[in-house]
Amino acid sequence: MLTMFCFDGLAVVVEDLYFVDPEPTPGQEGPERGVRVELRLVERQPWRGSVYASQRVVVDDAVFRVDLLESVAGGPGSRDRVHHHPTMRDNEPSDRVFDPRLTDDPVGWLEARLADPMGLLAGAGVPDLDLYQQAVAGLRDSLPEITRSVATMLEKVRIGQLATVPGRAA
Structure with missing residues (x-):
């Protein structure tokens, strides 16, 4: 499942993952499953067609990932691989x-980070932060x-409805 919350210049992408x-790395062997959340940039696109035409939306560069x-093997609720990537470069995550604190309260920790999108953008080295002011307000209002959405998706992962082995139904 893939859910996107798009604002003027920013998006939060939530998806299940297996x-x-x-x-x-040692100790991280074996399959993992859960929910990935990314803060991404929405690329501004030139207007196309008439005033009634659907417009192209491009959600691309990830700047932060949880x-x-x-x-x-750890089973539902183990939270043994919960982590974040404070920066992303060319869509590749940092270590x-x-x-x-993230492991103890994943949704609360995430909410606290997303409440400061300007801090995340600055930490990722995104230029022209003023361009994202309107998006920041929309993101905060939608937290x-x-x-x-994240909590619901996590619950569906835990009960086996999402993040299943690719090619196999739950």
């Missing part, structure tokens, strides 16, 4: 950062809806 790292994952 994957196996082909080159895991992976609310657990190992399949995993494990934070006990309750975003966190509800």
Whole structure:
């Protein structure tokens, strides 16, 4: 499942995830599943067609990522792989950062970070921060809806409805 909350210049992307790292660090072997949340930039596009035409929306560059994952072996609710990537460069994440506060309260921790999108953008080195003021207001106003979506998706992962083995129904 993929859910996007788009604002003027920013988007929060929430998706379920099941994957196996082909080159895991020690202790991180085996399949993982859970919910990934990213703050991404929305690329401004030139107007096309008439005033009635649908417009192109491009949600691309990720600047911040939170992976609310657990190992399949650890089982639902283990939260043994919950981490974040404070920066992204060319859509590639920085190293995993494990934070006990994130593990203890994933949705609360995420909400606190998303409440300061300017801080996340500045930390990621995004230029022209003034361009995102309107988006920041919209994102903050939508935080309750975003966190509800994340919590709902996490619950669906835990009960086996989402983040299942690719190619297999739950």
